Amino acid sequence: MKSFLPLNWGLPGGSRIAAGKVFGTAEPGARLRMFQVYRFDPDNTGGPRLDTYYVNRDDCGPMVLDALIKIKNEIDPTLTFRRSCREGICGSCAMSIDGRNWLACTQPIDDIPGAVRIFPLNHFPVVKDLVVDLNHALAQHRLIEPWLKTETPAPEKERLQTPEDHAKLDGYYECILCFCCTGGCPSYWWNGDRYLGPAVLLQAYRWLIDSRDEATGERLDRLEDPFRLFRCHTIMNCTKTCPKKLQPAKAIAMTKAMLVERQH
Amino acid sequence: MSISRTPLARARGLGSAKSGTADFWRQRVTSVLGLPLIAGAILVIVSNIGADYRSAIECLRRPAVAILLLLTILNFCVHMRIGMQIIIEDYIHNETAKALLLIANTGFVAAAGVAGALALVKIAAVG
Amino acid sequence: MTDNRERAMDRPRSPDLQVYRPTLTMTMSIAHRTTGAALYLGMVLFVWWLVAAAAGPAAYAVEQRFMRSLPGLIILFGFTWAALHHTLGGVRHLIWDTGLAHDYPWREYLARATLFGSLSLTGILWIIGYLT
Ligand code: HEM
Ligand code: SF4
Ligand code: SF4
Ligand code: FES
Numbered sequence: 001m002k003s004f005l006p007l008n009w010g011l012p013g014g015s016r017i018a019a020g021k022v023f024g025t026a027e028p029g030a031r032l033r034m035f036q037v038y039r040f041d042p043d044n045t046g047g048p049r050l051d052t053y054y055v056n057r058d059d060c061g062p063m064v065l066d067a068l069i070k071i072k073n074e075i076d077p078t079l080t081f082r083r084s085c086r087e088g089i090c091g092s093c094a095m096s097i098d099g100r101n102w103l104a105c106t107q108p109i110d111d112i113p114g115a116v117r118i119f120p121l122n123h124f125p126v127v128k129d130l131v132v133d134l135n136h137a138l139a140q141h142r143l144i145e146p147w148l149k150t151e152t153p154a155p156e157k158e159r160l161q162t163p164e165d166h167a168k169l170d171g172y173y174e175c176i177l178c179f180c181c182t183g184g185c186p187s188y189w190w191n192g193d194r195y196l197g198p199a200v201l202l203q204a205y206r207w208l209i210d211s212r213d214e215a216t217g218e219r220l221d222r223l224e225d226p227f228r229l230f231r232c233h234t235i236m237n238c239t240k241t242c243p244k245k246l247q248p249a250k251a252i253a254m255t256k257a258m259l260v261e262r263q264h
Numbered sequence: 265m266s267i268s269r270t271p272l273a274r275a276r277g278l279g280s281a282k283s284g285t286a287d288f289w290r291q292r293v294t295s296v297l298g299l300p301l302i303a304g305a306i307l308v309i310v311s312n313i314g315a316d317y318r319s320a321i322e323c324l325r326r327p328a329v330a331i332l333l334l335l336t337i338l339n340f341c342v343h344m345r346i347g348m349q350i351i352i353e354d355y356i357h358n359e360t361a362k363a364l365l366l367i368a369n370t371g372f373v374a375a376a377g378v379a380g381a382l383a384l385v386k387i388a389a390v391g
Numbered sequence: 392m393t394d395n396r397e398r399a400m401d402r403p404r405s406p407d408l409q410v411y412r413p414t415l416t417m418t419m420s421i422a423h424r425t426t427g428a429a430l431y432l433g434m435v436l437f438v439w440w441l442v443a444a445a446a447g448p449a450a451y452a453v454e455q456r457f458m459r460s461l462p463g464l465i466i467l468f469g470f471t472w473a474a475l476h477h478t479l480g481g482v483r484h485l486i487w488d489t490g491l492a493h494d495y496p497w498r499e500y501l502a503r504a505t506l507f508g509s510l511s512l513t514g515i516l517w518i519i520g521y522l523t
Binding site: 292295296298299302306309310311313314317320321324333337340344347348351376379380382383384386387 | 424427428430431434435437438440441442444445446448451452455458459467471474475478481482484485488516519520
């Protein structure tokens with residue numbers, strides 16, 4: 001099964017995806033791969049559409065991002081997407097590839113059977129093509145105040161942290177804020193206006209357990225909310241779709257446990 | 265969506281409700297306590313499939329069975345009220361409809377709980 | 392970006408369930424919710440049984456006639472499975488809540504165990520119930 005619902009099922013009018021243009025044909029002989037890519041052009045009147053491109057795999061790098069760059073350079077210069085580092089560290093090329101969210105630059109084309117279907121991160125408003133509007137998600141990140149908060153005057157040299165305390169941040173500080181997880185979270189789809197989503201909650205946890213931070217209680221107060229935190233129902237989509245192999249669902253479970261702990 | 269609000273204002277919204285942990289914890293407590301209760305209740309239900317009136321009454325009026333089923337009903341009334349409230353909050357975004365459904369949820373659970381408990385007490389006391 | 396303000400305000404939503412590849416944990420999560428809601432409604436049947444027994448032989452006979460009819464038996468069978476599946480799913484939730492079994496492949500094992508466990512337990516219960 002490719003998905004729970006057919007392509008346009010339940011989508012509001014302006015979000016429905018029409019059949020798009022086809023660039024090139026499937027020539028026999030050449031090792032061609034078919035890419036179906038979501039397109040939306042804010043400067044024209046039409047709604048979203050799904051364009052088809054054929055890319056010669058023998059003449060293209062191994063990753064999905066390589067194919068997108070090749071399409072943009074050689075076939076259709078209007079195709080728009082975000083990318084920067086092309087090595088899985090900047091987090092800009094997150095998108096829905098073959099039914100899960102991943103970084104285009106670390107997703108091998110050859111791991112995907114059949115047509116490669118590419119959409120913007122799920123459920124976000126689309127600015128253009130594969131570029132989504134992350135303003136709200138980034139404002140939610142700002143809400144949790146993702147920086148060290150202390151009142152004790154800063155020491156002469158650096159703030160000390162034992163190797164053991166530092167190791168507690170392993171698996172959490174590596175988050176590159178690509179929002180693959182948040183884009184794949186059903187709770188965020190239904191209640192993203194109030195629910196903070198896995199990426200932001202993992203960041204929140206990273207600051208909750210930093211031994212140098214002095215605002216733990218204040219941070220917990222901010223999260224203690226039926227919507228901000230407790231909309232998470234441990235569906236696990238986030239953990240499965242994290243391209244850095246982090247575990248947002250676990251960070252959220254441990255945050256809930258901290259809230260329970262301070263009540264009893 | 266109002267464009268006169270900044271993204272941060274929208275993200276902060278009405279602020280933290282400073283609650284949610286209590287319901288979460290109560291849901292877990294009733295889950296753990298529910299494990300032995302539901303095992304016992306299923307056994308009572310299955311062993312009474314097809315039982316005639318007299319033998320059902322004989323079974324239900326035994327103190328151990330009555331206490332077990334009373335606790336089961338009370339435990340899961342708490343559990344299912346929170347559970348259904350979460351489902352309603354997840355999917356219903358119209359504030360009026362949400363308020364009415366939350367009230368109906370409490371009403372349904374209270375009615376089921378009181379009816380079941382009264383029936384058990386009556387059987388235990390009168391037969 | 393576009394200069395057209397109206398169009399910038401009314402952006403399309405990227406598809407979600409229409410393109411998301413189903414996973415076992417997501418399916419089990421949906422099943423946990425569905426069975427929870429089914430048990431919520433099933434509470435009516437349980438209470439009906441108790442109230443009918445309390446009300447007397449006539450009311451009890453009406454209840455029994457329904458429960459022994461084919462629709463009644465199907466509902467009762469579904470209720471048993473829903474109760475067992477939701478219970479095992481609940482245990483899975485409790486394990487995840489403590490932070491355990493979030494890694495691959497344990498989370499998949501847990502999801503599979505809920506499904507196989509509930510199906511086989513339901514079968515066993517009904518076979519025993521049928522034989523006795
Ligand atoms: C011992 C047996 C049971 C256990 C261990 C259990 C456990 C759980 C847990 C852990 C949750 C929370 C899931 C989440 O956070 O998303 C839950 C939700 C729920 N439970 Fe149970 N439960 C049990 C029996 C029941 C029964 C008998 C009913 C109904 C009469 C019920 C109704 C519900 C409902 C309606 C929900 C909400 C579903 C959702 O949010 O998706 N549960 N249960
Ligand atoms: S575990 Fe929580 S945060 Fe992760 S996808 Fe599920 S609901 Fe979303
Ligand atoms: S937790 Fe993983 S998927 Fe989520 S934002 Fe961080 S790196 Fe991306
Ligand atoms: S381009 Fe930087 S993560 Fe893919």
